[in-house]
Amino acid sequence: MTDTAPRPTLEAVAARAGVSRATVSRVVNGGDGVREPLVARVRRAVEELGYVPNQAARSLVTKRHDAVAVVIAEPETRVFADPFFALQLRGISKELTAHDNQLVLLLTEGRDDHARVGRYLAGGHVDGALVFSLHLDDPLPGLIHHAGVPTVFGGRPGWSDGRGGAVYVDSDNRGGAREAVRHLAALGRTRIAHITGPLDQTSAADRLDGFRDVMGDIDPGLVVESDFTPAGGERAMRELLDRHSDVDAVFAANDLTAAGALRVLREQGRRVPEDVAVIGFDDMVAVAEQTDPPLTTVRQDIEGMGRLMARLLLRRLGNKGVEAGGAGTPSSVVLPTTLVRRASA
Numbered sequence: 041m042t043d044t045a046p047r048p049t050l051e052a053v054a055a056r057a058g059v060s061r062a063t064v065s066r067v068v069n070g071g072d073g074v075r076e077p078l079v080a081r082v083r084r085a086v087e088e089l090g091y092v093p094n095q096a097a098r099s100l101v102t103k104r105h106d107a108v109a110v111v112i113a114e115p116e117t118r119v120f121a122d123p124f125f126a127l128q129l130r131g132i133s134k135e136l137t138a139h140d141n142q143l144v145l146l147l148t149e150g151r152d153d154h155a156r157v158g159r160y161l162a163g164g165h166v167d168g169a170l171v172f173s174l175h176l177d178d179p180l181p182g183l184i185h186h187a188g189v190p191t192v193f194g195g196r197p198g199w200s201d202g203r204g205g206a207v208y209v210d211s212d213n214r215g216g217a218r219e220a221v222r223h224l225a226a227l228g229r230t231r232i233a234h235i236t237g238p239l240d241q242t243s244a245a246d247r248l249d250g251f252r253d254v255m256g257d258i259d260p261g262l263v264v265e266s267d268f269t270p271a272g273g274e275r276a277m278r279e280l281l282d283r284h285s286d287v288d289a290v291f292a293a294n295d296l297t298a299a300g301a302l303r304v305l306r307e308q309g310r311r312v313p314e315d316v317a318v319i320g321f322d323d324m325v326a327v328a329e330q331t332d333p334p335l336t337t338v339r340q341d342i343e344g345m346g347r348l349m350a351r352l353l354l355r356r357l358g359n360k361g362v363e364a365g366g367a368g369t370p371s372s373v374v375l376p377t378t379l380v381r382r383a384s385a
Contacts, residue, residue, distance in 0.1 A: 048089040056085035107142040108353060109169040109189075111157055113178050115149035122268070122296065123324050124342055125173075128194065131346025132170060139354055141167075148180065158183030168353045170194065176240040181206075192353040194345065196374075198242040207356070208372045209349045211340035213243050213321075216377030217250025220291050220319045220338050223379055225254065229289035229317055233262040235276040235301060237293035244268070247293050247321060262287070266297050273300025281308060288316055289385070295320040295327040295337055302331050302384070317385035333383035340377050348373060 050068070054061045059078055066074050067082040068091075074082075085091075110132055112119055119125045129145075136143050144166055146157050161169060161184060169184060172194025184191050193208040224232050234251045237244030248263070261283045266272035273292060277300065280287055292298035298320030302312060310316050312333055320328065323339035352370045 048091040050091075052089055053082065053085045053091050056089060057081040106140060107144055107166045108136055108350070109144045109146055109157075109161060109166040111146045111148070111169055111171040111180065111184075113148050113171070113173045113175060113180055116147050118269075119147055123326050124294070124296075124322060127324065127342040128172065128346040131343035131348075132350045133346075134343075135347040135350035135354070141354070151179075154179050154183060158187060161189045162187035167357050168192075170349050170353060172349075174198070174241070175238070176242075190353060190356050192349045192356070194349055196242045196246070196372075198240075198245070206372070207352060207370055209345050209352065209375070210243070210372075211345065211375050212377050213246035214250040214253070216321060216338040216340065216379075217247040217291065218253050219377070219379050220321070221251050221254040223336075223381075224289040224291065224317055224319060224385060227289070227313075227317055227385065231262070231284060231287050232289040232291065233264070233280050233284065233287045235273060235280070235290060235292045235297050236263065236265045237268045237297070239265055244293055251291055259284070266293065268294050268297060270296045270300035270303075273297035274304050275300075277301035277304040281310075290316060290318045292318065292320045295322045295324050295331075295335060298335055298337070298384075299327055299331050302333075302335070306332065313383070313385050319379075319385045323380050328380070328382065331384070336382045336385040337380055338377050339380045341375055345375060348375075 050061050050064050054064045057064065059082060063074055063078060064082050067079050068086070110129065112125060133143050146160065148154055148157055157180065166189070168190040170192055171180060171184065174180060174193065174195065174197065176198050181197065193206055196208055196210045197206045221232060232255060234248065236248050239245050239248065264276040264279050266276040273296065276297070277290070280290070281304070290301055292301055298318055302318055305312055305316055305318070312318055318335065320335050320337035322342065323337045324342070328335040328337050352373070355370050
């Protein structure tokens with residue numbers, strides 16, 4: 041066995057800095073009332089000794105854990121297969137790391153998982169929660185509300201049970217969908233179809249509403265519900281072609297769905313965009329630039345949404361150094377979208 045060096049203590053830091061233990065504790069735990077020259081001496085001593093605060097002891101003093109739960113209401117097979125979640129998690133992680141907070145990832149696949157997440161949040165292990173990819177019948181919002189954990193949601197919440205005041209970050213899903221469909225119409229396309237996402241999620245419902253804003257009353261057979269996956273896009277595209285072989289344009293609810301639709305069109309000998317124009321939603325470059333042909337799509341800043349979610353939560357928790365205000369309840373934010381034109385439409 042290898043002997044390990046004794047861990048530096050607060051007393052050792054205090055002795056090195058020439059200050060009291062209480063002064064070191066206030067500096068290390070982010071307290072006020074210490075003159076800047078002393079703060080500099082303590083920080084220098086901490087660095088020289090390699091002192092690492094005991095998180096459990098620090099939490100007793102600060103009543104904070106410097107940890108945030110990120111709850112994704114999807115099974116792990118979906119989360120790790122969809123680059124959307126990787127981009128959003130990257131944005132969240134960057135913002136939390138910049139403010140010395142830890143990310144605790146929690147995934148849900150069934151009712152047992154919901155109960156487990158609810159117990160974890162109620163147990164006081166984290167300071168707040170970031171929650172996204174909710175479905176309309178999801179019990180998580182109620183469990184989180186019961187736990188009393190400050191929360192920011194990714195996406196407009198869709199519940200209607202009287203709970204108000206939810207803070208969320210979303211994109212202009214409806215406006216982005218309108219822009220996509222108007223672009224297809226401007227190309228002279230007259231049989232425009234829509235492959236939706238799961239309509240128990242507000243993002244998919246809003247994109248369908250944007251499609252209908254432009255198209256008005258159309259043949260309901262030109263709308264097929266899918267699930268935001270490539271396989272779902274393939275199934276929906278085959279169903280569309282079986283129903284309406286004269287479809288000349290498709291607005292898909294996300295890039296993965298569009299990628300699946302493009303594969304089916306290619307298999308069936310339909311040229312894109314000559315025979316059928318295709319537009320997606322997200323602008324996930326790893327997907328949109330690799331499809332054949334490269335995908336015209338509606339861009340939303342997925343990583344930026346993650347960073348903003350984390351920033352709003354940290355502001356709500358009163359973290360020092362967080363931009364745009366101090367503690368308190370921030371307002372929800374809806375970010376703009378833009379149409380990115382490539383070869384598919």
